[in-house]
Amino acid sequence: MPNISEKGIQMPASPIRKLTPYADKAKQEGKKVYHLNIGQPDIATPEGMLNAIKNIDFDVWAYTASEGTLFYRSKLAEYYNKLGYDITPEDILVTLGGSEAITIAMQTCVSEGDEIIIPEPFYANYNGFACMSNVVVKPILSHIENGFALPPIAEFEKLITEKTKAIIICNPNNPTGYLYAKEELEALKALCLKYDLFLFSDEAYREFCYDGKTFISPMHLDGLDENVVVLDTVSKRYSACGARLGCIITKNKEVIKSGLKFAQARLSPGMVEQIAGAAAVDTPDSYFEAVNKEYTLRRNTLVKRLNAIEGVFCPNPGGAFYVVARLPIDDADKFCQWILESFDYDGRTVMMAPATGFYSTEGSGKNEVRMAYVLNIGDLNGAMDCLDMALKQYPGRIMA
Template identity: 60%
Template sequence: MPAISIKGQNMPESPIRKLVPFAEAAKKSGKKVYHLNIGQPDIPAPEVVTEVFKNSEIKHIEYSHSAGNESYRKGLTEYYAKYDISLGVEDILITTGGSEALIFALQSCLNPGDEIIIPEPFYANYNGFAVTAGIKVKPILSTIDNGFALPPVEEFEKLITNKTKAILICNPGNPTGYLYSQQEIEALKAIVKKHDLYLFADEVYREFCYDGATPFSTLKLEGVEDNVVVVDSVSKRYSMCGARIGAVVTRNKQLMQTILKFAQARLSPPSLGQIAGEAALKTPQSYFDNVVTEYTQRRKTLVDGLNKIDGVVCPNPGGAFYTVAKFPVKNAEHFCQWMLSEFEFEGATVMMAPASGFYATPNQGLDEVRIAYVLEVEALKHAVKCIEEGLKAYPNN
């Protein structure tokens, strides 16, 4: 048969989904599986979204402008204004999820063979996006010992070569939940300005910050406006993962014109998703207040529960709804698979994501897992108990 492309061979598997066959088999055998492997919130989408479709008289599902509906983009400028971020409609382009936003940005800013620095562990699909764009990820290690804080500026400087064109961060972070401070963002600004790099910021978890903290957006940085590119999405903010609506935001006019060419090549973002996204902009603040309260309780349930288990280390994340925990095992991927295929406690087991897949450096995170606290509190309590009993019974410690 014809050969598979090198790019296809290099495309990594998803650590979030690779154990799905084992979870499906567990369910067929009668086990209840607590899904803590994927960031799929169980919180309902805002009523303003569901109501717009209930009352819709749509007769034609038409193409939109390649940059997205202007009314939606105007609505987004008003949304950002609430965070004291001033933008024009021309600074926002609607995409098919945040994934497409980042892929468009990477292909517009970097040439094949160029390098991008990303603090690891990072959202696993960044590796796949880099393969798609033909670029090289240069990881910079953050560690569980300090909760995955931003590595020192000196460590970034060591990685920069004439091939380095960008730095990418996620804030608040997936998979760690770490929330970068304004001081850390300003430190990145200094590097970006010194070496004239792009700074990509995935800010899709902006609404989910805890303990009174507020996120500092890279769009507030002064003096590097043409260097900053933000990726955004409705997926987690409004529990609308399947709507597949994101946005790329930059004040760099030449870059936006370039991104638009990629957008035109794929015609338009989803029309129904844009209708949902625009409706979601009318979501009352009380919705987010309730969601943050709920996630705060879930975080406490999970983090406190895990840290009570002998040998487990779990930092308290400042945002998003993930944490990376260190388990007393040699190979967390084998443990996660074993939990699904060989173990059950009171008829249930847990699906987690091995954290090694969130690193680009080989043999990092082998004893770590990413856990998404996207289930209600009682389910999380049962899941933590399953993990505790699983660690006791696991034969390969």
């Protein structure tokens, strides 16, 4: 039998999805599974976006331009310019979801064997995208005790070598929900200019900032135009994960020119998705205000319930819709499998993502899990009831 590739062997499994067979089996056994493992919102997709799809009228479902249609890119520029990005449609490359935006950015800006610094824990698929692109991830540890704040810039400098080409941040952060302050971004700006690095800014959760806090993008910082590459998606903003529609935004013309060649190789983004995406730009502010209010309530509920469980610690995130919590357990991977495979509370159980998959440093996150508060308040409370009881029964519980 032929052997698979070395890259296929090295490609990491998703911590978000790898326990799916155990969840499926639990459901087959009649258990209700609360899905806190994946950022699939239950919020309704904007009506205008859905109506645009329902009212489509064309005779040929054709290819579009590799960079995306001019109409959609113009609508996107309209959206970003309301946020102060000061861009044109020519500064945008439409991609097949945020995932392709990240892979094209890596392949465009970072050569094989070169390095990218990423504060960890980080979005688990960065490891997979780096593997696909033959890029080396250099993690820099942030800590749950201070809410996963950006590590000191001096720690970044210790990692910089002649092979370092970029820094990636996700703001607000997945998986921690940490929202970077302007002072932290200014410090990163100075570092990128000093060492001539790209700054990749994953902004999938831009709309989800709480407690009156303001989102700041590197695009808002003067003097960084050639260094910043924004990675974005409609998935979370419009609760449209299945659309698989994202984009790269940069004022660096060479990045757009080179990135377009990768986009041409996969032909084009979908026509229907771009029609829906263009309509989504006209979504009224009231939609986001209602969503923000709902997620704030969910965050407050989840964090309060978690910290009320003996031995659990969970910082209060400033954005996104995730928390990372430290549990009194020996091994998060074992616990997350055990709670699906061997536990139920009145026929209910919980699916979570072990935090180990969000770290690149060996041994990190062993007693941490990521939870997405994308369920209604009733289900969140039900999930916390299950977790509380599970921790009391888990054989690998660590006693204080």
